[in-house]
Amino acid sequence: MKKKLVKILNKKFNYxxxxxxAYSPSIAKxxxxxxxxxxxxDSLGTTLYGMKNSQSVTLNMMKIHGLAVTxxxxxxxxxxxxxYKTYENKLQxxxxxxxxxxxxxxxxxxxxxxxxxxxxxxxxxxxxxxVVAHIGVTPQSFVNFKKIKAVGRTKKESQNLIKLxxxxxxxxxxxxxxxxxxxxxxxxxTSSISLPTIGIGSSKYxxxxxxxxxxxxKIDKKQxxxxxxxxxxxxxxxxxxxxxxxxxxxxxxxxxxxxxxxx
Ligand code: KIV
Numbered sequence: 001m002k003k004k005l006v007k008i009l010n011k012k013f014n015y016x017x018x019x020x021x022a023y024s025p026s027i028a029k030x031x032x033x034x035x036x037x038x039x040x041x042d043s044l045g046t047t048l049y050g051m052k053n054s055q056s057v058t059l060n061m062m063k064i065h066g067l068a069v070t071x072x073x074x075x076x077x078x079x080x081x082x083x084y085k086t087y088e089n090k091l092q093x094x095x096x097x098x099x100x101x102x103x104x105x106x107x108x109x110x111x112x113x114x115x116x117x118x119x120x121x122x123x124x125x126x127x128x129x130x131v132v133a134h135i136g137v138t139p140q141s142f143v144n145f146k147k148i149k150a151v152g153r154t155k156k157e158s159q160n161l162i163k164l165x166x167x168x169x170x171x172x173x174x175x176x177x178x179x180x181x182x183x184x185x186x187x188x189x190t191s192s193i194s195l196p197t198i199g200i201g202s203s204k205y206x207x208x209x210x211x212x213x214x215x216x217x218k219i220d221k222k223q224x225x226x227x228x229x230x231x232x233x234x235x236x237x238x239x240x241x242x243x244x245x246x247x248x249x250x251x252x253x254x255x256x257x258x259x260x261x262x263x
Contacts, residue, residue: 005108005174009196016208020212021044023048032075032076037076039080052143066078082100093120097109109131112139137181151182152185158185173195176196180226186199218235
């Protein structure tokens with residue numbers, strides 16, 4: 001593993017890991033060097049393509065957006081999602097993971113995992129691929145995102161999640177992404193494993209935090225954001241104002257002025 005990756009993933013360095021998603025060159029350039037990890041997430045299906053869920057995201061979409069991002073990331077580590085049904089058995093998973101990693105040159109691959117696909121994590125890790133295991137709420141299992149709710153509340157759920165994280169570590173994963181896991185369970189998982197945990201909606205007790213960039217800047221005013229999303233910017237408002245000003249300028253024949261015209 002490269003030095004930078006080892007450093008980021010080593011809990012001993014003990015600084016909170018930052019991670020945001022990117023699907024395009026412009027966003028990749030904004031994130032590069034500012035966050036530790038840039039995630040080319042399959043959330044691009046819903047966020048960028050307006051799909052109802054992430055089940056229609058294809059390997060080809062991930063390849064195209066992945067390359068557009070990695071071409072513009074030099075300082076941060078890149079992680080790319082394996083889309084729905086592209087890792088159903090070991091050989092299929094290896095073939096598709098290699099295709100994605102070779103084509104995009106992303107450094108790590110992320111899989112949504114459960115008890116039954118742990119052997120795939122083990123197999124990919126044994127082939128020297130850097131796997132991030134995504135546990136808790138795994139969006140690829142949901143057709144309707146409105147049905148998503150936090151997990152880890154009951155003792156049984158909590159024990160199962162801790163066991164899954166421990167098994168993912170044993171299987172060779174390099175980091176665990178925790179989605180929508182209750183505070184207490186996320187805390188227990190983080191203290192039970194030596195791998196770093198990166199949380200989304202999974203409390204401050206994770207070793208790092210990830211958000212979808214488009215949610216962070218609130219690009220979609222009509223979207224209902226989950227409780228865990230903090231909007232750091234009202235991009236929708238800023239952009240709407242810019243559009244209104246452009247329309248006014250054109251209608252009042254103020255744009256394009258001489259400054260924006262060729263003489
Ligand atoms: O696809 C994605 O963007 C993700 C984040 C929600 C963590 O997996």
